[in-house]
Amino acid sequence: MPIRPHRALRPAPCRALRQAPRRGLRQAPRRVLAAGFVVAALLGLVCALVAVPGSASADRPGTGTAGPAEAPAVPPVRTTVGERVMQIVAHPDDDLFFMNPDTGQSVATGRSLTSVYLTAGESDGVNARRDDPRPPAADKAAYAEARQNGIRAAYAEMATGDRTSAWSRTAVPTAGGGTAELDVLRAEPQISLVWVQLHEAGSINGDRPRSLHGLWDGRVDALSSQLASGTPVREDFAYTKRQVVDTIAGLLERFRPTFVRMQDPTPGRTAKGTYADHQDHLYGARFAQAALARYAQVPGHPRFGVQTYLGYFTGGLPRTLDPAGAEAKLRTLKTYAWVDGADHCGDPAGCGDRKVAARPAGHGWAQTVRYTRGDSTSWVQPGADGAAWAFSVLDRRLAVWHRAAADAAWTGPRLLSGGGIDSGVTSVRLPDGRIAVLGTRTTLGARAADYRRDVVLTVQRTPGGDFAPWVLLGTPERDDASGTSDISAPAAAVDTAGRLTVYLRDGGHRLSGRAELPGGGWGAWTPLGGSDLHGDPVVAADATGRHTVFVSTPRSVVAWTRTAPDTPPSGPRPTGLPPTTLALSATADPGGDGVRLWYRAPVTGEVRSVHFGDPVLRGSGPRGLGFRGTAGTAAPVTSAVPSAGVAGFGPVSAAGDLLAVRSRTGTLATTPSVSVAASTPTVPGTRGPAWTESGFLFAGAPAGLTGGDAGGVAGGVAGGVAAIGLDGTLRWTPSAR
Numbered sequence: 001m002p003i004r005p006h007r008a009l010r011p012a013p014c015r016a017l018r019q020a021p022r023r024g025l026r027q028a029p030r031r032v033l034a035a036g037f038v039v040a041a042l043l044g045l046v047c048a049l050v051a052v053p054g055s056a057s058a059d060r061p062g063t064g065t066a067g068p069a070e071a072p073a074v075p076p077v078r079t080t081v082g083e084r085v086m087q088i089v090a091h092p093d094d095d096l097f098f099m100n101p102d103t104g105q106s107v108a109t110g111r112s113l114t115s116v117y118l119t120a121g122e123s124d125g126v127n128a129r130r131d132d133p134r135p136p137a138a139d140k141a142a143y144a145e146a147r148q149n150g151i152r153a154a155y156a157e158m159a160t161g162d163r164t165s166a167w168s169r170t171a172v173p174t175a176g177g178g179t180a181e182l183d184v185l186r187a188e189p190q191i192s193l194v195w196v197q198l199h200e201a202g203s204i205n206g207d208r209p210r211s212l213h214g215l216w217d218g219r220v221d222a223l224s225s226q227l228a229s230g231t232p233v234r235e236d237f238a239y240t241k242r243q244v245v246d247t248i249a250g251l252l253e254r255f256r257p258t259f260v261r262m263q264d265p266t267p268g269r270t271a272k273g274t275y276a277d278h279q280d281h282l283y284g285a286r287f288a289q290a291a292l293a294r295y296a297q298v299p300g301h302p303r304f305g306v307q308t309y310l311g312y313f314t315g316g317l318p319r320t321l322d323p324a325g326a327e328a329k330l331r332t333l334k335t336y337a338w339v340d341g342a343d344h345c346g347d348p349a350g351c352g353d354r355k356v357a358a359r360p361a362g363h364g365w366a367q368t369v370r371y372t373r374g375d376s377t378s379w380v381q382p383g384a385d386g387a388a389w390a391f392s393v394l395d396r397r398l399a400v401w402h403r404a405a406a407d408a409a410w411t412g413p414r415l416l417s418g419g420g421i422d423s424g425v426t427s428v429r430l431p432d433g434r435i436a437v438l439g440t441r442t443t444l445g446a447r448a449a450d451y452r453r454d455v456v457l458t459v460q461r462t463p464g465g466d467f468a469p470w471v472l473l474g475t476p477e478r479d480d481a482s483g484t485s486d487i488s489a490p491a492a493a494v495d496t497a498g499r500l501t502v503y504l505r506d507g508g509h510r511l512s513g514r515a516e517l518p519g520g521g522w523g524a525w526t527p528l529g530g531s532d533l534h535g536d537p538v539v540a541a542d543a544t545g546r547h548t549v550f551v552s553t554p555r556s557v558v559a560w561t562r563t564a565p566d567t568p569p570s571g572p573r574p575t576g577l578p579p580t581t582l583a584l585s586a587t588a589d590p591g592g593d594g595v596r597l598w599y600r601a602p603v604t605g606e607v608r609s610v611h612f613g614d615p616v617l618r619g620s621g622p623r624g625l626g627f628r629g630t631a632g633t634a635a636p637v638t639s640a641v642p643s644a645g646v647a648g649f650g651p652v653s654a655a656g657d658l659l660a661v662r663s664r665t666g667t668l669a670t671t672p673s674v675s676v677a678a679s680t681p682t683v684p685g686t687r688g689p690a691w692t693e694s695g696f697l698f699a700g701a702p703a704g705l706t707g708g709d710a711g712g713v714a715g716g717v718a719g720g721v722a723a724i725g726l727d728g729t730l731r732w733t734p735s736a737r
Helices: 030-050 094-098 102-109 140-160 212-217 241-255 279-295 312-316 323-337
Strands: 084-089 112-119 167-173 179-185 191-198 259-263 305-309 380-382 388-394 397-403 410-415 426-429 435-443 452-459 471-474 491-494 500-505 511-515 526-529 534-541 547-552 557-562 570-574 585-588 595-600 607-612 637-640 658-662 667-672 692-705 720-725 730-734
Touching: 084 094, 084 241, 084 279, 094 259, 094 323, 102 112, 102 140, 102 323, 102 692, 112 140, 112 241, 112 279, 140 179, 140 191, 140 323, 191 241, 212 241, 212 279, 241 279, 259 279, 305 388, 305 692, 380 426, 380 692, 388 410, 388 435, 388 692, 410 730, 426 491, 452 500, 491 534, 491 547, 500 534, 500 547, 526 570, 534 585, 534 595, 547 595, 658 692, 658 720, 667 720, 667 730, 692 730
Parallel strands: 084 112, 084 259, 112 191, 259 305
Antiparallel strands: 167 179, 179 191, 380 388, 388 397, 397 410, 426 435, 435 452, 452 471, 491 500, 500 511, 511 526, 534 547, 547 557, 557 570, 585 595, 595 607, 607 637, 658 667, 667 692, 692 720, 720 730
16 A cells, blocks of 8 residues: 655644445445444534544444444543543553553543554454464454454443443544544543554564564564454555654644653563563554654643553562452453453454453563652752752653742742653752752664663752753663663762762663762763662662662662762672562661661552661671661561551652652552651551542652751751642642641
8 A cells, every 4th residue: 555645743624534445344334334424514523622633433233332323423532621641552452461550540530541552463363362272263353353342341341330331433544644543432431542553563572574663673664554354444554654653643632641651662671682571562662752752842732741661571570569459450351351252242353352361460460560760759859948849751851840938839840951851850969959850861863773761960050040951971781772771760879078979770680870070070880780670779878978779679679888989889788678569769767877768568568668777886897788786687677667558559758757659549648757767667567647548640659858957958848748640730748738
């Protein structure tokens, strides 16, 4: 098929419906063709609400797709005020395996949710369990349709409790010059699905030039469509690399999300050199990044945040979901997989993905979910005289909020210049009162080989003043091809000489560091060792200025210590801790003795506080990790924070007067931190002060601000917890509340 010309990103005028059937597609029932007149009459309304330039409906008889006699063929998509979420994934089911329970939590809010599937997910076309003695003949169009039916059933069940709740299916032109399918859940029209229907690679790591990977790398000029058997899209098409970006960017402009969920564009490689995730996941995410960069330049778009999710590899890491959360996720996957085999959709293609039916939990994926950006809890800092600063990333730029005094309101966000900033920045206060903000920046480049991620730094010119341009600190990675630019978010500490040291987990799952030099400038990235490190490193300094770096492995936590400026960190050393969910946070001990590490226990999500005492004060030697108690104690003292019933996953914010976590419902949960300040260990499950849930979903991790005289700052500081809502607003919970 010829490649269609590129279209502008702005919504085009509505056009006449295409009625010519695609070659090889079943003829639509007569009543569907008759419904075209109803569609044409309603099309102007639809274009106004969802910016759909043109459409053709393909509602068929069956419990899952109501015919035009029951309802208008093209009901409008309902977009909500405030948060609007878009999910961009490579295959049908990537959202259910790797983004849920976040997906279900967004469904439950009643806010706008649009899921975009870039490929048809046609695989080998056989919709059967691997152990099926009589599998059906291969039919890629039918298998793609069955997977769509499974997704529609799963979303309908999450939204209404009824997997057969009806959808309207419409063909809509794309900004890339082809046509996509738009499905709208009639009972909850704020929920929509978009099927781009490109060919999938058909292999996790195999050489497949006819794929998103091959298109991104320039090995093919265009990637053709693979249309599902029941789709209302009538004509095949093919997209160039630019047209795929245009298509996704056009969908972003049409649905105007305030928050975007996507897969990990830098999942790394295994020890054998193969991708740690499916190549479609990786390169689909890079196409999404390129589209987001385009969308960020569209005038008048709402500011948006981004969250990326780990894929296949998360199944081999400690579980993050509690039993109830895992069971709910599995229940949705079983609906998608059509485990019961009941003909609830009336489609010969099948009502779900039977390949998944043999193992609906995947390879441990139903028991976990894991972010690959945004776990920092150090993005709020105190200023002078009660002032405070908060930082996040919106529109791929650093967003800054400011509070001028303890009793003043927060203002912002103000977006700083310089794009490409990844979600998940961290900040640190310098001895002279200035604040430094660190993160990573993705460079897309004109060629595929130009893709890279680097650590970047910006520092206030004066205390409380403007921020200087970003300083490029680079990366310890050799190139993108060798490790897919798989680096963690940076962690930073200030030594007693007032100089910064930055720590990073590299693509080889080791720790690297880069230090500020005495005369200015920066030294080179230095390998610091370690193996099988995962998640982001965290660092905290004690009262003596010694700082300790902690990084998780799947089995424990290891640590490095640095006792003085111009001395290299020593480590890694074992901490003796059990497995964690990998998301850590660290703070100075409130009593001035050492540091505290915070984490959550696998499966239960319970909060743990671990105290590492100052080895100099404790007499255990300057080079070892110190533990509360007598010198030479073999294990740290762990306090189990009363947190039964909160569950959830992600890091613990403990820098302020409130502890804050993500609850099992995805909302912010807080409790007074004084309840865990005792020096003696507590018993898991101990009842304590109740946790208060906020009722709103938020991005990344919460961050706390200590009340009172914080860190020698003059004047009182109004403490509390900050979180960024999915609408891009700063939500502040004061300690007094």
